[in-house]
Amino acid sequence: MKKIIILMGVPGSGKGTQARKLVQRFGFVHISTGDLLRALDADPNGDKEDKAKLAEMKAGKLVSDDLIYKLAFAEIQKNLDLHKSVILDGAIRTVTQAKKYEEFFASLNLLDEVIVIEIKLSDETSFNRLTKRKVCTACGFILPYSKENDLKVDCPECGEKLVVRSDDNPETIQKRIREQGNIAIQPILEYYREKGELFTVDGEKSIDNVDEEVVKLLV
């Protein structure tokens, strides 16, 4: 079992869902940079300099990559020291960041322990999944988008009407796909491919199928 698992994929590819499944099944520790920033914010004894950088970020200034690396690397190291594997999803958004993480793993002599799994999904399915999922007006059940589910109008749980949520706004989703879609992540995937660390699973399949494929790569 590898010690460092990096999940890559466009919005709606289900990398968060797969990360949760791996955490439950194997006891991996999910490293969330958002959670680390929130923890720093809530910690009255946090490093003063770090908290000052965070305050600047919150005031709408540039995201401090250095602060995020510092927090993420410390958290990764802490868990590796406890002999726990770590899982990253959505933490690496640029080639520069990918390189920084690789340098860090190299400094720990752990490059052989890195596996990058792309959950491959077309931008079209990404858009459909994010804008066409439906929710039950009565019980709150969420029906994920699929070609088959697209035709359903009644809640499979309670039989009431399913509707598309108004906050799944197509313009916002299109912006996310421009920023985090296939064109945007291609250079990062290429970087990992050249290093021989990249494996791909078909994200168009069901959550359970994707889970099965991911597990096969890990064990």
Ligand SMILES: [Zn+2]
């Ligand atoms: Zn319902």
